[in-house]
Amino acid sequence: MKLALAASLLLLLVFSNTQSSSGATHLEALDRNALSENPAESSRAITELRAMGPAGLNSLFEIYGEQINRHVANPLEPATPDWQRLSAALDAVSRQKDSYLSGLYWYTDLSQAEAAAKTSGKPILSLRLLGNLNEEFSCANSRFFRAVLYPNASVSAELRERFVLHWQSVRPAPRVTIDFGDGRKLERTITGNSIHYILDSEGQILDALPGLYGPQAFLRQLTTARSLFERLQGQDSATRQATLDDYHRTAIRTITTGWLLDNTIAGANLPRYLIPDKANQNSRRAIEIAPLAITKAITEVSILKSITRDADALGSVTDEAAWTRIAEHHFADAQLDQRSLGLIQRQTAKLLTTGATDAGQAKLKTLVKKLQLNIALDTVRNEYVMHSKLHAWLLVDSTRNDLNAFNEKVYAQLFLTPRSDPWLGLFSEETYTALENGGITR
Numbered sequence: 001m002k003l004a005l006a007a008s009l010l011l012l013l014v015f016s017n018t019q020s021s022s023g024a025t026h027l028e029a030l031d032r033n034a035l036s037e038n039p040a041e042s043s044r045a046i047t048e049l050r051a052m053g054p055a056g057l058n059s060l061f062e063i064y065g066e067q068i069n070r071h072v073a074n075p076l077e078p079a080t081p082d083w084q085r086l087s088a089a090l091d092a093v094s095r096q097k098d099s100y101l102s103g104l105y106w107y108t109d110l111s112q113a114e115a116a117a118k119t120s121g122k123p124i125l126s127l128r129l130l131g132n133l134n135e136e137f138s139c140a141n142s143r144f145f146r147a148v149l150y151p152n153a154s155v156s157a158e159l160r161e162r163f164v165l166h167w168q169s170v171r172p173a174p175r176v177t178i179d180f181g182d183g184r185k186l187e188r189t190i191t192g193n194s195i196h197y198i199l200d201s202e203g204q205i206l207d208a209l210p211g212l213y214g215p216q217a218f219l220r221q222l223t224t225a226r227s228l229f230e231r232l233q234g235q236d237s238a239t240r241q242a243t244l245d246d247y248h249r250t251a252i253r254t255i256t257t258g259w260l261l262d263n264t265i266a267g268a269n270l271p272r273y274l275i276p277d278k279a280n281q282n283s284r285r286a287i288e289i290a291p292l293a294i295t296k297a298i299t300e301v302s303i304l305k306s307i308t309r310d311a312d313a314l315g316s317v318t319d320e321a322a323w324t325r326i327a328e329h330h331f332a333d334a335q336l337d338q339r340s341l342g343l344i345q346r347q348t349a350k351l352l353t354t355g356a357t358d359a360g361q362a363k364l365k366t367l368v369k370k371l372q373l374n375i376a377l378d379t380v381r382n383e384y385v386m387h388s389k390l391h392a393w394l395l396v397d398s399t400r401n402d403l404n405a406f407n408e409k410v411y412a413q414l415f416l417t418p419r420s421d422p423w424l425g426l427f428s429e430e431t432y433t434a435l436e437n438g439g440i441t442r
Helices: 002-033 039-051 054-063 065-073 081-094 110-120 140-149 153-162 215-232 237-266 286-292 300-317 320-329 338-352 358-396 403-414
Strands: 124-130 164-171 175-179 185-189 195-199 205-210
Touching: 002 039, 002 054, 039 054, 039 081, 054 065, 054 081, 065 081, 065 338, 110 124, 110 164, 124 140, 124 403, 140 215, 140 338, 140 358, 153 215, 195 215, 195 403, 205 215, 205 237, 205 358, 205 403, 215 237, 237 300, 237 320, 237 358, 300 358, 320 358, 338 358, 358 403
Parallel strands: 124 164
Antiparallel strands: 124 195, 175 185, 195 205
8 A cells, every 4th residue: 555655656746747847848948939030930939928927928038038138238239130039029928118128027908917916916007008018109108118117127126026017008109200301200209198007906096107207206106005005905995995085185285295395495486375384383284284175065076176276376386497496306216227228328329329439428428317307307297296186086086996987087187188089189170281181191
């Protein structure tokens, strides 16, 4: 009896090892075939690796790690045919362009992301954008995400380890080509905005980050939202809603108070009722009280006006010069790390001759400094103007528990690009252009 049991265990061990070895061998074959010069063979391998989820992407990083790290460390490393196939395979499996820098796997099916979130116990970061994240000409915001957020070592680690990632295209990104008539062409995307939603495993919205944030500011937002997600675990529906409401009320007060202080530093001419009472430091300003003045007796519109009144007042006094001074005050939030700087150097090397020469490095330094100031400017504007309004909507708006409906409202009323306008504000039948058919091709 003992002999038979021992034999059975030995056979089971051999079978398990064989299966494990077979699985590893198959995975290695997929990794090799993903870079095949035969399009049909590489396509089959990439499809199978993609279906494996993050594990499929990780396997590519493991087997080709040395080559990937070499290109990360040396942005101007020549793009050989082998590297081009590897980069394309990584982007196809991850569904993100330039994923060799971020190592992030993105679901494009929300139900699959929700299933992964339930299994892992992680929140979902869901990106809505114009165009597709794995294409060169997605909207401007998403391109900057790929350049300054996702490659950032701290941001990518936070996203990879603590979130399930998902993206969905809202509509194609409008694309324009300007032909100068002498062989030169300029191609751009226009009129696009993106938003990151932090969701629970059921796809319910916890928070929403509009547009571009600097890496450090983005990390703080992720940490705050993840902390909220953890607090909500195990709460019944009533307690959960109370926790969410308190979170958004507190966020509105924090954002508006921060904006008030920044305007004070910037020397803005503030409305009298917003100026702190120096004689009584314990007095509570309207910005601290308004979000608490919510009763069932007043309408949703009145609530929203009450909540956002002070932010609207601050918006009217924060002119371009004040915004720039505020952005300079928060410049540290927009500092780029070496991985992002490497990508920028690679992308601009031919255009600006930003190679290893002193002149090239000077051009790159100037470009990066201006970019970081623009990122800082986007960060404070998005936080103070748009994020405060999103918190108000998530506090009282009727669409707050319906992600798709809420996103429609965001694009229509916050980004001002409603689905009902197929031309995204770029064409009007009331405007004469002196062109046949208005210059429109259908």
